[in-house]
Amino acid sequence: MRVNELSVCKRIDKVGVSPTMRVAGEAKAMKARGEDVIDLSVGEPDFPTPQNIKDAAKRAIDEEHTKYTINSGTVELRKAIQQSLIRDYDLRYELDEIIVSNGAKQSVYNTIMATVHVDDEVIIPAPYWVSYPQMVTLAHGTPVIVQTSEENNFKLTPQQLVDAITPYTRAMILCNPSNPTGSAYTKEELEEIAEIMSRYHIFVIADEIYDKLTYDDFKFTSFPTLGEDTKRRTILINGVSKAYAMTGWRVGYTAAQKNVVDGINKLQSHSTSHASSISQQAAIEAFIGPQDVVEYMRQEFEKRRNYLHAELNKIEGITCNKPEGAFYLFPNISKLFHRKSSVFKIEHSFDFAMHLLKEAKIAVVPGSAFGAEGYLRVSYASSIENLERAVERFKKAVEMLS
Ligand SMILES: Cc1ncc(COP(=O)(O)O)c(C=O)c1O
Known part of the structure; x- marks a missing residue:
């Protein structure tokens, strides 16, 4: 026994x-x-957290936004995310291509759990955000760590990417701008990556949680804006934590093809259900309220x-x-x-x-x-x-x- x-x-x-x-x-x-x-x-x-966002949360309590919401996030919040992506990047997703989770961390975790098969390889450029390899391991996938160099500003080169690809490669995680290095990829560098991903039929988990924080005259490019084919193979992750100083509110989102979002929805419906109803109301204000x-x-x-x-x-x-x-x-x-x-x-x-x-x-x-x-x-x-x-x-x- x-x-x-x-x-x-x-x-x-x-x-x-x-x-x-x-x-x-x-x-x-x-x-x-x-x-x-x-x-x-x-x-x-x-x-x-900005005052207008805190006020929105207080109103949410007074107006009884205190019950379960739809698992994928309220329609109003997903509409706000939809609008913010059009405003910022002219990037268009349908409402059923967006799902809200408890922080971008859960968005990444759910994405990996819903898309990585056992023994699939996932390319992760190092230095990496600490949770990526662990999440891939939890999904019984294999993290493939590729060391970038300081000389190349800690960015993956096209050759390094090609060299890391095997018949088992399923995805790559692209954190742009990067935690921990702060490095950000130019549009041209991203185009080279997109071309390789397309050539080898690999999808990209694009973690863009730091998109609003770039400096000097650097122009941030959101990965799925690089064309319809790239958008189709991108799972976009973002949230309110960093840009709106809302780390404790726990609101992140995934935007991707409907079948991926449906898979994440299934997983989330059996775990955390949805992000806090009050935080969701506050996040609407963050995404479409004043941005100054x-x-x-x-x-x-x-x-x-x-x-x-x-x-x-x-x-x-x-x-x-x-x-x-x-x-x-x-x-x-x-x-x-x-x-x-x-x-x-x-x-x-x-x-x-x-x-x-x-x-x-x-x-x-x-x-x-x-x-x-x-x-x-x-x-x-x-x-x-x-x-x-x-x-x-x-x-x-x-x-x-x-
Ligand atoms: C690269 C990266 N992705 C995701 C997250 C998670 O953000 P959240 O607080 O919304 O879960 C963080 C937080 O440190 C991060 O640095």
């Missing part, structure tokens, strides 16, 4: 615990002890990026590309390897992140968490005052190494 020990199943056993957790856990403990930790590990805007606050936050992020990028590059041993988007820098710290802190030798990005936390009270995420050893992810979703304090401490922490 089978002995049923209470334990987690193999599927979950295969999923790694994020290495970011150790630094984050330690930072949390230090903060709880009252220590002045500057947290540059965060993946969310420090701005409050998005531009205000974008400009603030740009100032911070410029400041932090210039300052980090002044620190001996650190080099950092200037990314086009998101709110992260991804400095190369490998020249600091083999130096010694007060207690240990720096051999990995994790060691340096711990050194920064212990000696400078700055929390960042080691590059190893994103499949890129030798780097750090430094978020500038923090006030200029905090960034100035962080830079001073950062310099001292590097000087301390022998």
